[in-house]
Amino acid sequence: MPAVAETIETVSAVTEGGYKWGFETDIETELAPKGLSDETIRLISAHKEEPEWLLAWRLKAFAAWQNMTEPHWARVHHPPIDYQDIHYYAAPKKKAPKSLAEVDPELLRTYEKLGIPLSERAALAGVEGGQVAVDAVFDSVSVATTFRETLAKAGVIFCPISEAVREHPELVRRYLGSVVPAGDNFFAALNSAVFTDGSFVFIPKGVRCPMELSTYFRINARSTGQFERTLIIAEDGAYVSYLEGCTAPMRDENQLHAAVVELVALDEAEIKYSTVQNWYPGDAEGRGGIYNFVTKRGACRGRRSKISWTQVETGSAITWKYPSCILQGEGSHGAFYSVAVTNNHQQADTGTKMIHIGANTSSTIVSKGISAGRSNNTYRGLVRIMPKAANARNFTQCDSLLIGDKCGAHTVPYIESRNPTARVEHEATTSKIADDQLFYCRSRGLSEEDSVNLIVNGFCREVFKELPMEFAVEAQKLLAVSLEGSVG
């Protein structure tokens, strides 16, 4: 209830501002030379003091990537990307801090501006009804991770992946690339070759992670790509809820973001992964913005394990991502809840893949696409039932909402069933915000913009209720900001 009031406040707060996360932090940055070669990869690996096996893994991925071509099957269009014109490594100049006290105050101020409670005290004060541990990644490196001690007491490991490589090499080696192999696809291969940082989470057997974990990604430096890698492992009976958020300064060039996220859930484990994606979308004319080409995949390896992806995609010039679940364990469950908003010249081609391998596996897909301006929004989803997946179930619901008549919504479902006992249901709707709905709201005193926000938030309700409380509020605000100026 207060969320909508907040939405409205936000709208009025930003009417002059547009993208309010678009500032740049003035900080000394160490950059790798532009371009991609064995040399760049060795340099990144050396910077991170990585073991030999990881360097070898990266080089192999690079070799694979060189033989691959950029995929073009998605309904998105962009000028060719010059992969040699990107910095693959950018880091704030100071050495990695040992504790929060050592973090560059300029960085802390950046995160403060973004509304992220980095210092633990602020986190305690700022988040009601629960604590959130935060890992903040600035350009290529993780700058601070909070609540590590509290988490360590519970046996939970939550740290930058570069640190996990040093401190927990056996875990990283066992799971890295086990869900998204290095040569999986063009962008995953690129990420495997050059990934710089990201978060590592390990929840041991039987442990319920005592707080929400979250990572905030920030691209700051010019002409850099961001290639983070996240790996989350939940052992038998473990539970974790994880959230990632991201922003970038406004620039008139396009920047590449190609992340990989791998999730592993063992017997009866549950991982909830939520994303609030707010990379800079470009200006109203379509200049600038982030290319968000991401591979996210979760493996439900154990029986009755659960993985759910919840995403609110409001940013980026182009979004190309399909968080997927491999449902291998008997009775395992995969879920995908998505709100994707496009406005102005944004393009989104997003959806999911549910691969049913084990018996009695089930999956739920709820996708809400909102298009405004001259944008294009595509849902692309695959449900594949393998021969051994007896009694597999899938329910898919895809709703599209159009605001104005210059935008497009497309639904591309692929269903492949190789087991006669499986049941797959698909429902799809496309609607416009009806004039009578708008008039009804306005006749009660709401402005046109507030009316649209209310109706759109209602449309997204089923997805927002999957988000942790405080992030649901944030998601509603983002929605309001993204759709600003789309009516009238």
Place this chain on the structure above:
Amino acid sequence: MVLLEIEGLRAEVEGKEILRGIDLRLPMGEVHAIMGPNGSGKSTLAYVLAGREGYTVTGGSARLAGEDLLAMEPEARAAAGVFLAFQYPVELPGVGNANFLRTALNAVRRARGEKEIDAVNFLKEARAALRRLSMADEMLKRNVNVGFSGGEKKRNEVFQMALLEPRLAILDETDSGLDIDALKIVAEGVNALRGPDFSALVITHYQRLLDHIVPDKVHVLSEGRIVRSGGPELAKALEASGYAGLAAEAA
């Protein structure tokens, strides 16, 4: 003082003239009934007064306490105290009734330069209003009009009216679809608002509503014009003889 003054009002929908010169004066504190055959333009008049897009005014004027009503956006009219209870209330999937109402109430309060109401006080007021209308608290949790029965939708309109405290309420067939008990409750809801600062246009087909909400005047609309005005007895006469004679008389 006259709250609503309509003079020579003409309006068209999709190029078709529906209102063909309406004159009506509604003084402060009075309740007028508007009756008339199906398709005579009653809802059209209600929409034009509330500012619905697509209902194009082609002539005449409508003033609310002297101000040009037709120049205002719909939300400004709400802030100025106009409330339309819809003949067909609209469903808003995913939007909670409480949320919707509080957002609306605060928008109106802000526009009127009043203080916003917080969640706790809002719930208190909303629950009290629900009790007066014999409605369940559960109504607040449901999505606006989604899955409501016909009668529930109408009562929900009256509930919204009670909270928004308009000075001009336009009730478009709020009585149709109500059972006898609900009809009384709705009438009581309207009567509770009656007073020197409240006026209403009550659009209805039936005398039975006017037994409970006794109007100061009754107007009969036919083919986009008011063809007859009179006291409460006019409605009773119509109930007995129908509109047939009236139309002939007007022609």
